[in-house]
Amino acid sequence: MRSQRSRMLACLTVAGLVAVGPGITRAQDVVKFGVSTPLSGPAAPWGIPHKNATELIFDEINAQGGLDVGGKKYKLEVVAYDHKYVIAEGVATVNRLIAKDGVKYVSILGGAVVKANEEAVNEGRVLNLPLAYADGLVSPKNPLTFHSFPAPPETTSFWKWVKQNHPSLKRVATISPNDDTGWWSIKVETTFIQKLGYETVAKEFFERTMTDFNPVLLRILTQKPDVISVLASPAGSVGLIIKQARELGFKGRFIHIGQVDTSVVANIAGKANVEGMWVHGFVQTPLPERIKSWQTRYTKKYGEWNATSIDFANPAFAFVAAVKKAQSFDPKKVADALGVVEFDNLWGKAHFGGKDYYGIGNQIIYPMPFSEVKDGVATLVTQLLPPHN
Amino acid sequence: MTPALFVQSAIIGVSLGSIYILMALGLTLMFGMMHIINFAHGAVYMLGAFVIYYVFFQGGMPYFVAFVASMVLLGIFGYLVERSIYRPIKGGIEPTLVALLALTTFLQAAGYPVFGQLDKHVPPVFPGTRNILGVGISIERLMIIPVAAALVIGLYLFINNTRLGAAMRAIEQDKEAAALQGVNVHVVNGLAFAIGFALAAASGALMAPIFKLDPMMGEQPLLKAFIIIILGGLGSIPGAILGGLMLGLIDSIVATALGAEPAFLLSFVFIIMLLLFRPTGLFGYAS
Numbered sequence: 001m002r003s004q005r006s007r008m009l010a011c012l013t014v015a016g017l018v019a020v021g022p023g024i025t026r027a028q029d030v031v032k033f034g035v036s037t038p039l040s041g042p043a044a045p046w047g048i049p050h051k052n053a054t055e056l057i058f059d060e061i062n063a064q065g066g067l068d069v070g071g072k073k074y075k076l077e078v079v080a081y082d083h084k085y086v087i088a089e090g091v092a093t094v095n096r097l098i099a100k101d102g103v104k105y106v107s108i109l110g111g112a113v114v115k116a117n118e119e120a121v122n123e124g125r126v127l128n129l130p131l132a133y134a135d136g137l138v139s140p141k142n143p144l145t146f147h148s149f150p151a152p153p154e155t156t157s158f159w160k161w162v163k164q165n166h167p168s169l170k171r172v173a174t175i176s177p178n179d180d181t182g183w184w185s186i187k188v189e190t191t192f193i194q195k196l197g198y199e200t201v202a203k204e205f206f207e208r209t210m211t212d213f214n215p216v217l218l219r220i221l222t223q224k225p226d227v228i229s230v231l232a233s234p235a236g237s238v239g240l241i242i243k244q245a246r247e248l249g250f251k252g253r254f255i256h257i258g259q260v261d262t263s264v265v266a267n268i269a270g271k272a273n274v275e276g277m278w279v280h281g282f283v284q285t286p287l288p289e290r291i292k293s294w295q296t297r298y299t300k301k302y303g304e305w306n307a308t309s310i311d312f313a314n315p316a317f318a319f320v321a322a323v324k325k326a327q328s329f330d331p332k333k334v335a336d337a338l339g340v341v342e343f344d345n346l347w348g349k350a351h352f353g354g355k356d357y358y359g360i361g362n363q364i365i366y367p368m369p370f371s372e373v374k375d376g377v378a379t380l381v382t383q384l385l386p387p388h389n
Numbered sequence: 390m391t392p393a394l395f396v397q398s399a400i401i402g403v404s405l406g407s408i409y410i411l412m413a414l415g416l417t418l419m420f421g422m423m424h425i426i427n428f429a430h431g432a433v434y435m436l437g438a439f440v441i442y443y444v445f446f447q448g449g450m451p452y453f454v455a456f457v458a459s460m461v462l463l464g465i466f467g468y469l470v471e472r473s474i475y476r477p478i479k480g481g482i483e484p485t486l487v488a489l490l491a492l493t494t495f496l497q498a499a500g501y502p503v504f505g506q507l508d509k510h511v512p513p514v515f516p517g518t519r520n521i522l523g524v525g526i527s528i529e530r531l532m533i534i535p536v537a538a539a540l541v542i543g544l545y546l547f548i549n550n551t552r553l554g555a556a557m558r559a560i561e562q563d564k565e566a567a568a569l570q571g572v573n574v575h576v577v578n579g580l581a582f583a584i585g586f587a588l589a590a591a592s593g594a595l596m597a598p599i600f601k602l603d604p605m606m607g608e609q610p611l612l613k614a615f616i617i618i619i620l621g622g623l624g625s626i627p628g629a630i631l632g633g634l635m636l637g638l639i640d641s642i643v644a645t646a647l648g649a650e651p652a653f654l655l656s657f658v659f660i661i662m663l664l665l666f667r668p669t670g671l672f673g674y675a676s
Contacts, residue, residue, distance in 0.1 A: 039506055040501045040506045040604075041506075041603065041605065042508060042601075042603065044506045044507055044508075045507060045508075048506060048507075178650070204648065204649070205649075205650070206649055207649070209605075209608065209609055210609075210649065211600040211601065211606070211609070212405060212600070212640075214398075214401045214641065214645075215398060215401070215640065215641050215642075215644030215645040215649060215652065216644065216648070216649055218394060218397060218398055218401075218645045219644075219645055219646075219648065222391070222394060235508075236508040236601050236603070239508075239510070239601065240600060240601060244527075247518055247525070247527040248397075248525065248527075249518075249525050264507070264508070267510050268508070268510045268601050270512075270513070
């Protein structure tokens with residue numbers, strides 16, 4: 001009697017373990033997708049649309065019955081945690097996603113956070129679709145990491161456009177966060193622009209908690225730059241940098257070839273101070289029909305429109321396309337599919353490539369949007385492909 | 390560094406130092422009287438700034454009304470903290486420290502659901518710049534200096550020319566002796582909490598239109614205030630004033646000349662060197 005009960009208990013345990021499986025709760029046919037992103041703090045203007053965009057895409061698929069794999073429909077669920085752009089919190093949230101929630105697919109935002117989680121992601125054989133800038137992130141040593149947002153090696157393309165359209169600008173100063181993300185971004189950007197003939201007259205870094213940029217800006221302004229690049233800086237910091245630089249008399253341009261919400265920047269810096277700023281990945285007008293439809297759906301669900309969500313929807317689009325192609329939820333098979341699948345994002349056709357530059361084709365490639373703030377509105381000026389395919 | 394740049398960074402340093410002084414004054418006042426380090430000071434600075442956001446920006450009231458409201462509301466909050474936390478603990482230094490740390494954590498954590506997850510901003514109260522000695526300085530920053538000076542002078546006059554101020558000085562010197570002379574220690578401690586909180590709120594209220602607002606915005610000023618009261622001498626008001634000015638000038642002039650990182654390191658090197666020769670700080674004394 002006792003051994004029969006033990007056998008039954010063992011069977012139930014095995015059945016339970018099988019049911020929990022790799023990120024799939026089979027009893028409910030739910031696939032969990034982890035999101036570790038800043039939902040509070042200075043980087044929240046990036047994290048909130050990251051989570052919302054992923055949820056919206058999954059909700060729309062779920063509303064149609066779910067994702068069809070092998071003739072069976074699976075519901076997609078986002079499990080999101082706030083890491084506040086603090087590395088320790090980023091490590092804790094990803095560990096929790098992998099160990100407690102059992103997810104096999106994650107999207108992590110933030111270069112320093114993604115780098116800190118490299119080992120956990122690789123050892124856990126977790127598919128990662130990050131939105132992050134960090135040296136060595138797209139690399140053969142991270143075969144399951146597919147970077148889902150154009151990084152500085154891609155977005156530097158825009159400097160060629162600037163050179164052609166604004167040849168009078170010659171002196172560039174940079175100011176970036178004092179971490180992995182900032183260092184790498186500026187290294188890539190300055191190397192590229194120096195080859196184009198620009199003079200880098202100042203290169204400053206700041207702690208992400210900094211609010212008084214006056215001393216740093218005074219140093220920069222003595223070098224009389226034509227353009228100040230604020231690459232990799234979050235919207236709140238960019239707003240303060242612009243406001244304080246204008247107060248100190250800077251009349252030139254600002255450029256952010258990373259991604260920044262210029263409406264958040266303008267709230268802090270003042271609308272007039274942001275005029276003429278160039279940004280990548282944030283466009284308010286004109287929007288293609290596909291994006292207008294996205295805007296309507298996003299606003300209906302979340303109340304407030306956030307243009308950052310356009311490009312931050314990439315991880316979800318890529319994941320869904322790859323699972324459809326692989327007809328499997330096995331992370332390795334999904335990764336293999338990501339290497340070959342072409343899919344639609346909100347700007348057009350996208351794929352993963354960049355093997356010539358990174359040594360592995362795990363960088364998203366699509367026509368990147370760049371805009372200029374005109375009358376307070378981020379207005380699309382061009383769409384460019386990266387220098388590598 | 391050119392003379393013009395030096396002047397510009399020095400004026401910015403004095404403005405920054407003025408904020409540091411207000412933060413440090415409340416902290417040192419509470420330490421002098423009750424020997425407690427108020428870890429909640431940074432959170433109170435944050436709340437002071439958010440009062441400006443709601444009363445001035447959202448509520449449409451004049452800035453100076455919002456400024457006074459910020460000081461009064463947070464002053465009352467300080468008195469309530471003394472009544473509900475410090476007094477029941479009976480002035481135990483360690484339990485009070487832990488309780489104030491818990492209060493800070495609670496206020497910061499509650500800030501996100503209450504104030505929202507995105508950074509807030511307050512529009513400029515004094516927009517534009519003014520030319521001083523040939524260099525442009527933001528009027529907002531210039532205005533900090535007289536307002537902070539008025540508050541410092543007001544505090545000085547209060548402490549040195551009123552009966553309550555005399556009671557505060559008496560408690561600072563000897564709490565038991567003061568009580569034997571008829572000083573109501575609880576009431577005066579409550580007043581010290583109220584003044585300390587009000588000064589932190591004033592700092593936050595002055596900075597609200599200059600910087601952005603978020604629930605963690607008080608952490609850096611709190612760190613600076615700790616440095617200042619150690620530099621100036623724990624419990625010393627003149628020390629807090631001199632220390633605040635020195636740190637503001639170091640933060641601005643050294644950071645302009647050498648960069649933010651070297652300035653941060655140098656400020657600590659300077660403090661360590663000073664403490665090696667004067668372990669009690671500039672105006673502190675061994676108890």
